[in-house]
Amino acid sequence: MSRYQILHSLLHFLCFFLGAGIGSFLNVVIYRLPRGISVNNPRRSFCPACHDQIPWYRNIPVMSWLLLRGRCANCGASISVRYLGVELLTGLLFYGIFWKMGGDWSQITVWGPQVLMLWIFASLLVAGSFIDIDHYILPHEITLGGTAIGLIGAIFIPTMMQETSPLRGGMMSLASAALGLGGLWIVVELGKLAFGRRRLRYDTPTPWSVTQPDDKEPPIVTLGEETTGWADIFSRASDRMIITAPVLAVNERAYENVSAELWMEKLKVRQPDGKLDEFALESVTFLQGTTTHIVIPREAMGFGDVLLLMMIGSFTGWQCVLFTVLAASVLGTLIAGLSRLMGHSEWGQKIPFGPYLAAGALIWVFSGPQILAWYLSLLHRGTYA
Numbered sequence: 001m002s003r004y005q006i007l008h009s010l011l012h013f014l015c016f017f018l019g020a021g022i023g024s025f026l027n028v029v030i031y032r033l034p035r036g037i038s039v040n041n042p043r044r045s046f047c048p049a050c051h052d053q054i055p056w057y058r059n060i061p062v063m064s065w066l067l068l069r070g071r072c073a074n075c076g077a078s079i080s081v082r083y084l085g086v087e088l089l090t091g092l093l094f095y096g097i098f099w100k101m102g103g104d105w106s107q108i109t110v111w112g113p114q115v116l117m118l119w120i121f122a123s124l125l126v127a128g129s130f131i132d133i134d135h136y137i138l139p140h141e142i143t144l145g146g147t148a149i150g151l152i153g154a155i156f157i158p159t160m161m162q163e164t165s166p167l168r169g170g171m172m173s174l175a176s177a178a179l180g181l182g183g184l185w186i187v188v189e190l191g192k193l194a195f196g197r198r199r200l201r202y203d204t205p206t207p208w209s210v211t212q213p214d215d216k217e218p219p220i221v222t223l224g225e226e227t228t229g230w231a232d233i234f235s236r237a238s239d240r241m242i243i244t245a246p247v248l249a250v251n252e253r254a255y256e257n258v259s260a261e262l263w264m265e266k267l268k269v270r271q272p273d274g275k276l277d278e279f280a281l282e283s284v285t286f287l288q289g290t291t292t293h294i295v296i297p298r299e300a301m302g303f304g305d306v307l308l309l310m311m312i313g314s315f316t317g318w319q320c321v322l323f324t325v326l327a328a329s330v331l332g333t334l335i336a337g338l339s340r341l342m343g344h345s346e347w348g349q350k351i352p353f354g355p356y357l358a359a360g361a362l363i364w365v366f367s368g369p370q371i372l373a374w375y376l377s378l379l380h381r382g383t384y385a
Contacts, residue, residue: 012095012098012099015094015095015098016091016092016095017061018091018094019091019092019093019119020061020062020087020088020090020091020094021061022094022119022123023061023086023088023089023090023126024045024059024087026086026123026127027045028045029127030086030127030130030134031048033139033142034131034134034135034139044056045059047077049072049075049077052072054073058073061091062084062087062088062091065079065083065084065087070084082130086126086130089126090123090126093119093122093126093362094119097115097119098115100365100366101114101115101118113156114159114160117149117157117160117315118315118365120146120149121315121316121361121365122362124142124146124311125358125362128143128308128354128358129354132304132352132354132355133351133352133355136229136231136232136352137231137304138305138307138354142308142311143304143307143310144307144311146315147177147307147310147311149314150173150177150313150314150315151170151173151174151177151314154169154170154173154314155167155170157169158170160315160316160317161173161317162317172318173314174314175318176314176316176317176318176321177313178310178313179313180306180309180310180312180321181306181310181313183309183321184305184306184309184325185303185306198295198296199293199295199296200223200293200294200295200296202293205246205291205292206223206224206290206291206292207222207288207289208222208224208288208290208291208294209221209222209288209289210222210262210284210287210288218231221233221241223294233297234263234264234297237264237265239263239264239297240261240262240263241261241295241296241297242260242261242295243259243260243262243293243294244291244292244293244294245257245259246289246290246291246292247289248260248269248288248289248290249286249287249288249289250267250277250279250284250286250287251279251283251284251285251286251287252286253277255269257272258270258271260289265280265282266278266280267279267281305352305354305357308354308357309321309324309325309357312324312357312361316361316364316365319364320361320364320368323363323371323372324360324361325357325360327356327359327363327364328353328356328359328360329356331356331359331360332353332356335351
């Protein structure tokens with residue numbers, strides 16, 4: 001084997017190992033960012049159970065998890081297999097992007113800059129997806145920060161937008177980001193108008209309550225045996241939950257046969273005689289009652305998904321924006337259908353839309369233009385058959 005072949009093989013290995021190392025850092029971001037913990041302080045990773053800082057020789061991507069059998073070396077607590085999964089996934093994405101771009105050591109100045117941008121793009125999608133799965137949020141550090149990186153990258157590397165001049169590359173990136181922002185925002189708003197309320201009726205009064213076990217955590221809404229996080233119901237100030245309540249208790253006050261409106265920051269109680277009592281939600285320490293009819297606001301997508309699609313557009317262009325929305329919708333439908341067939345319908349319900357958007361964008365990176373050309377060829381055949 002020649003020296004060139006050895007170096008070329010080593011480059012393939014380094015691409016995967018670099019990605020796995022970045023995946024190790026992404027695990028830190030996924031855990032710390034939504035909890036408000038600095039990703040730099042403490043500088044070393046720590047066990048979530050005992051908070052013991054992990055030395056470098058126990059923090060080797062992929063290998064450390066396997067050698068320690070998924071347990072902390074200090075306290076023996078179980079370490080989620082997801083940590084291994086994120087490292088493997090990021091490593092495979094890095095190598096896949098390198099391979100897709102036809103990486104060759106002698107042509108690194110040609111493919112290197114665009115591969116670097118796609119590596120950053122994939123890293124942002126991985127971190128955002130797992131944060132969204134765990135916390136149902138997409139942090140601005142990822143969506144807005146990622147959009148800024150995409151816009152700047154398109155200026156210096158206009159080939160990202162299939163352009164040759166920096167000005168046209170930057171303008172195309174900006175236009176694609178605007179399409180992602182505006183297009184999906186319209187979809188969200190129209191969906192809110194058409195499907196923005198969930199109505200439930202009960203033959204007999206059903207208990208409900210709002211509790212906040214910890215001052216640092218958002219409230220929890222309990223309806224019968226079902227519990228729902230506050231953010232899953234209230235995503236904007238105009239959202240309100242309307243409760244027909246035969247019995248209602250607010251702090252030390254008791255009501256009968258009232259209509260209550262629960263907003264993000266206030267509670268309104270309308271009595272049978274028309275009198276309206278209003279409470280600031282921060283002053284309510286006890287809230288429970290029964291209901292026969294309840295109207296719950298709901299979102300098909302959150303504004304974080306809109307910002308994520310804006311970021312996707314800034315990196316990959318307007319065609320990817322359109323493809324991503326379609327692919328994400330198809331993937332969501334397929335996974336929801338499969339989960340129902342397998343008797344685990346809650347799986348599909350627990351996955352937010354952000355990971356589907358990320359998957360759709362990555363499909364575009366690897367095979368999107370080819371899939372689009374194949375689909376258009378089918379339409380052409382159907383037209384002239």
